[in-house]
Amino acid sequence: MGVVTDLFQIGTIFFILLGSVLGLFIGALPGLTATMGIAILTPLTFWLPPEQGLAMLISIYCTGLFASGIPAILINTPGTPASMATTFDGYPLTKQGKAGVALGVNAIYSGLGGLISTIFLILLAQPISTFALSFGAAEYFALSIFGLSMMIGISGKSVKKGLLTGFIGLFLATIGLDPIVSTPRFTFDQSALYEGISFIPIMIGLFGVGEIFDQILKKQETVNAVQQKIGRVLPSRQEHREMAKPFAMSSILSTFIGAIPGAGGDIASIVTWEQSKRFAKPDKKREFNNGSLSGLAATCTANNGVIGGAFTTMLTLGLPGDAVTAILIGSLMMYGLQPGPNLFVENPDIVTTIFGLLLISNVVVIIVGLFGAHIFSRIMRLKQEYIWTAVILFSVVGSYALNNTIFDVWVMFVSGLVGLLFRRLDYPLGPLILGLILGPMAESNFRRALVIGGETSYSVFFTNPISLILLSLAVLTLFSPLIKRLLIILRQKGGDNHQT
Amino acid sequence: MKNLRMIMNAFVLIVCSYLFWETFQFNTNFNAQGLGPAFFPRATLLCIAFLNIVEIVSAFKSKQPQEQHSIMSKQLLLFITAILCFVGLFNSLPFLLVAIVTLFLMSLILKLKLVSSLVFSVTISLAVYLIFTQGFNIIL
Incomplete structure (x- = not known):
């Protein structure tokens, strides 16, 4: 009851609304992402009570994902990679003069997708966390390696590059006092390094400042917002009926895709769009890519549908489902909360608060989306250069404010340069962050497992069924490109032999 | 881009070598049990170094034309x-x-x-x- 009262306090509602407005700007402006927004604004929430801070961050996440569909629909430019598939049918609808309905579908189905996936989260989180409570050191080590391998396998074009950035993240996590015997490592007698490198300044640098540097190089043109009338926003009953099946399929599928570390809205929206096309009636199939409401509903649902899945693994196992939940792990740590099964035992109230905030934020998505449809095109007229400058100011001050130390600002600045370099050279940033988060968990549990199982015996990782399964899955994920290539070669050879 | 990739990988390799040497300076007096504080950093540094060498070799062997992405303006x-x-x-x-x-x-x-x-x-x-x-x- 206390949690419900907290959720509906004026302060919490204010931060939900503030987060929604910020998320709307972040999502609607191409180039700004929810990841970047949350990374930069996390330091602002440090001084707030957890429920208010999380209210702001969660509503930025939910609204930012939904709002990224707005430029995709109006100007054929996805606000974030997650809304790439929204352009397939959203923009053709705008060209047909149905921009209002497309924006309405985006708002309603993004919000509903988020709500359904949150319900899945509420139903599944408790059993998963109860199961995970039985995990020992070997299982936790295997779990962290599995999470890292999934992100490496999915997030980039090259597994090699993903592995490299993942290991860099794991290495950075070793800086500071050793987790078992507190030996200083790579501290170079600098007191600032004894507690390790702060996670938030690195995130701000990589995802905020690095992204701005990259955009200055790309120099995106200011968006030419649509001048045409938005028109009717609410879909008709007939249109809702047409979208019911793709919505149901997409909300379930995207929740499960969201739970896979590294697989976010970008993968979910494309997969669900393809599946809706596959199962559509022949006459409706032709509409896909030409303004199909079913296709649009599937992608919009998937946009926010991944949230529940990503939160499920984050809250129950401490594994972030995507970059945003990786930052949210940092935010929870900032409040002294450690995501994982123990969170459900030690801080059940905060878990319930998160469930509640997700439900409220997704309802707000629908309200903001439907009532604000007529002003979206104006938001997109904002000059990006102003946003870039403001982001830099917030990044510098935010990094400083975390610990009142200029060292964190330098960490942020260097991370920004590294972020630019990695973006330009096509190195994925996700594995680096995940390595940084999972590093302490992987190292301490690896060493603990060896102490428990006998120092020189690594069999503890292979005799335990859960760790064996997780480690096997990790190896399979990392070697899957190699296995695929081998299969293709074998098939080709088989074909050649057959011809001769 | 190819040259930049090689320069970056070579730089990371040098840094890795220095940090690997640094792991031998760790105070291990309290380490009565287990693998010790140097094991994990050494393992990750070796993996980073190995992957960097692979990247340098593949960049060197690459016959793809130089891409014209600028890194600085x-x-x-x-x-x-x-x-x-x-x-x-x-x-x-x-x-x-x-x-x-x-x-x-x-x-x-x-x-x-x-x-x-x-x-x-x-x-x-x-x-x-x-x-x-x-x-x-x-x-x-």
């Missing part, structure tokens, strides 16, 4: 220098002065109009200053 360099000055002077001069001047310079580097740049830098600096000092009690 004059505008970006000036922008980064302005941030560098901002960070460098952050604790030495009053926050409002440093923030307004650097934001104004950044706006000019990004070719925004003079008056709007000035209004924007003053407004946003003042807003951030008030949020942090009055809202969060942080001395800037």
